[in-house]
Amino acid sequence: MNAKTIGAAVVGIIVLAVGWYFYDMQRQAAKWKNAKEIVEESFNKDGGVATIRYVGVINGPIDKVQDAVWNVERVSTMVENFKKSELIKEEGNTKTVLMQLQALNLPLQQYTMVFTLDKANHTVNFKTIQSQAADLEGSYKLEASPDGQRTQIVYAVKSTDKIAVPFPASVIEGANREVFVNTVRGIEKNLKAPAPAG
Numbered sequence: 001m002n003a004k005t006i007g008a009a010v011v012g013i014i015v016l017a018v019g020w021y022f023y024d025m026q027r028q029a030a031k032w033k034n035a036k037e038i039v040e041e042s043f044n045k046d047g048g049v050a051t052i053r054y055v056g057v058i059n060g061p062i063d064k065v066q067d068a069v070w071n072v073e074r075v076s077t078m079v080e081n082f083k084k085s086e087l088i089k090e091e092g093n094t095k096t097v098l099m100q101l102q103a104l105n106l107p108l109q110q111y112t113m114v115f116t117l118d119k120a121n122h123t124v125n126f127k128t129i130q131s132q133a134a135d136l137e138g139s140y141k142l143e144a145s146p147d148g149q150r151t152q153i154v155y156a157v158k159s160t161d162k163i164a165v166p167f168p169a170s171v172i173e174g175a176n177r178e179v180f181v182n183t184v185r186g187i188e189k190n191l192k193a194p195a196p197a198g
Helices: 003-030 062-070 072-078 169-192
Strands: 040-046 049-059 082-091 094-101 109-118 123-131 134-144 150-161
Touching: 040 169, 049 169, 062 072, 062 123, 062 134, 062 150, 062 169, 072 082, 072 094, 072 169, 109 134, 150 169
Parallel strands: none
Antiparallel strands: 040 049, 049 150, 082 094, 094 109, 109 123, 123 134, 134 150
């Protein structure tokens, strides 16, 4: 085989590999499309800015759900997408946390986030102060059901790309959907776990 044939074969293999990677990401994103944990949603992407809103319902009283959401430094023990959640600083109702996040089969992302608890309004606001690919700013807003047994959780965020993202909006949406669904599942699992002895 001459160099031209070898080069064409290598390019063909690369094209197939890239095509398969994007196909696989789209396939993974699609499996989260009809998750029962999401009762309402919106996703809009305009250029490098995505506006995302997911609403879920958690089986548990609002005070316990709020405690779970506010324990952001423990999110890596509750939600499988978070590979690391390390408390850097805590002052009053504000926490700074280093987080590593992976969704679908996208590359691992690292963020330094500031979270602020508004206890009276059952809201945890957050924003990035350091990130690799995107800046995030948003909130988790909680509302108790009339019987007090369940809690509505509203996740609203604006994500602004810092680098050119080569992935279609459907993949970005699927990644965010996966993280929200796993967050709802993680909180519910945490609420069902027995209290630590002591």
